[in-house]
Amino acid sequence: MKASVLFSGGKDSSLSAILLEPFFEVELITFSFSLLPVEQFVSNLADELRFPYRILNLDISILDKALEMAVEDGYPKNAINYIHYNAVKTLASTKSHSKDVIADGTRRNDRVPVLADSQIQSLEDRYGIYYVTPLRGYGRGAVNALVRQHLDIEQGISDNIIKADYETELREKIRKAYGDEKISQIFPSHIQSHIKKRIK
Amino acid sequence: MKASVLFSGGKDSSLSAILLEPFFEVELITFSFSLLPVEQFVSNLADELRFPYRILNLDISILDKALEMAVEDGYPKNAINYIHYNAVKTLASTKSHSKDVIADGTRRNDRVPVLADSQIQSLEDRYGIYYVTPLRGYGRGAVNALVRQHLDIEQGISDNIIKADYETELREKIRKAYGDEKISQIFPSHIQSHIKKRIK
Numbered sequence: 153m154k155a156s157v158l159f160s161g162g163k164d165s166s167l168s169a170i171l172l173e174p175f176f177e178v179e180l181i182t183f184s185f186s187l188l189p190v191e192q193f194v195s196n197l198a199d200e201l202r203f204p205y206r207i208l209n210l211d212i213s214i215l216d217k218a219l220e221m222a223v224e225d226g227y228p229k230n231a232i233n234y235i236h237y238n239a240v241k242t243l244a245s246t247k248s249h250s251k252d253v254i255a256d257g258t259r260r261n262d263r264v265p266v267l268a269d270s271q272i273q274s275l276e277d278r279y280g281i282y283y284v285t286p287l288r289g290y291g292r293g294a295v296n297a298l299v300r301q302h303l304d305i306e307q308g309i310s311d312n313i314i315k316a317d318y319e320t321e322l323r324e325k326i327r328k329a330y331g332d333e334k335i336s337q338i339f340p341s342h343i344q345s346h347i348k349k350r351i352k
Numbered sequence: 353m354k355a356s357v358l359f360s361g362g363k364d365s366s367l368s369a370i371l372l373e374p375f376f377e378v379e380l381i382t383f384s385f386s387l388l389p390v391e392q393f394v395s396n397l398a399d400e401l402r403f404p405y406r407i408l409n410l411d412i413s414i415l416d417k418a419l420e421m422a423v424e425d426g427y428p429k430n431a432i433n434y435i436h437y438n439a440v441k442t443l444a445s446t447k448s449h450s451k452d453v454i455a456d457g458t459r460r461n462d463r464v465p466v467l468a469d470s471q472i473q474s475l476e477d478r479y480g481i482y483y484v485t486p487l488r489g490y491g492r493g494a495v496n497a498l499v500r501q502h503l504d505i506e507q508g509i510s511d512n513i514i515k516a517d518y519e520t521e522l523r524e525k526i527r528k529a530y531g532d533e534k535i536s537q538i539f540p541s542h543i544q545s546h547i548k549k550r551i552k
Contacts, residue, residue, distance in 0.1 A: 251497070285489030291484075
């Protein structure tokens with residue numbers, strides 16, 4: 153059975169792919185609005201992780217709508233969830249085979265991005281896919297312990313780490329429309345991890 | 353890292369052990385109140401699944417309290433959750449090493465037995481263990497697809513299937529105290545699966 157793992161380049165989506173590897177034919181899927189060049193970053197990291205990958209485009213109207221949401225809310229949670237839901241839906245609707253798995257890196261206590269139970273049920277019923285979150289039953293401590301066994305990572309604040317996630321492109325879009333100050337109002341600085349190597 | 357998987361002999365706990373196998377040193381743990389002989393059943397099935405196992409006793413006062421709850425409620429949900437929480441707590445408090453994993457077979461839409469977020473946090477903080485539910489991010493369809501790949505099972509109604517779960521002993525306890533009629537009032541008949549073979 154195939155499993156397409158939504159891949160941001162972070163440790164949670166990378167570890168999710170590793171947990172699925174013994175049981176599924178795993179492919180990494182990165183969605184991009186083509187605002188930033190992610191090809192080289194994703195390509196290098198996918199090679200390091202030893203998974204095939206594809207970069208798919210998301211309709212720019214989704215990012216426009218997310219920008220509106222983030223500016224109106226003053227925080228990015230709903231905007232990022234909106235992009236994520238549309239990414240899963242886009243992938244589900246373009247699957248060539250039903251009964252394949254679409255997975256992402258959601259952990260036990262994650263709030264963003266996370267799909268609601270009703271969204272999951274609707275996607276599974278409508279498109280005949282299985283939505284799977286391998287880390288959903290793992291808390292932060294267990295995830296970190298597994299990451300230490302499988303990945304060599306370094307950490308930094310979110311501004312300085314290259315990523316291929318929705319937040320990076322949403323920040324870029326807001327920067328272009330409203331300038332740097334708006335970014336720091338909407339997005340809290342948080343620690344991000346950068347994967348250097350797959351250990352095993 | 354070790355992972356102790358609470359094992360009822362059903363497909364969910366068996367599949368959970370299989371999903372953890374590539375990443376942890378897995379041991380199956382069956383809790384029993386010694387009301388019914390589970391040793392032979394667990395021993396045969398653990399051999400078939402190729403995992404080491406241990407049978408541990410739970411204090412009979414826990415079953416007494418659960419019987420009270422089930423009779424008062426008229427349904428078994430709270431009683432079974434109460435036993436399950438005490439089983440995880442008992443195992444967590446007797447772990448020789450902290451930072452080990454305690455796992456069970458909870459699926460995405462399970463309601464019984466399932467620990468509340470606050471119970472999980474409390475167990476992890478107090479005993480220094482990681483509580484992990486490998487199937488928590490899998491819905492029914494994905495679980496069934498994985499079961500078909502890994503296990504040869506047959507299904508039957510719950511009365512006729514040998515199990516090593518809390519429900520079986522709770523039923524036996526209620527049967528002894530109140531007779532057969534009370535059982536059918538409290539417990540709905542439901543389809544249970546019996547594992548015949550591990551396929552891969």
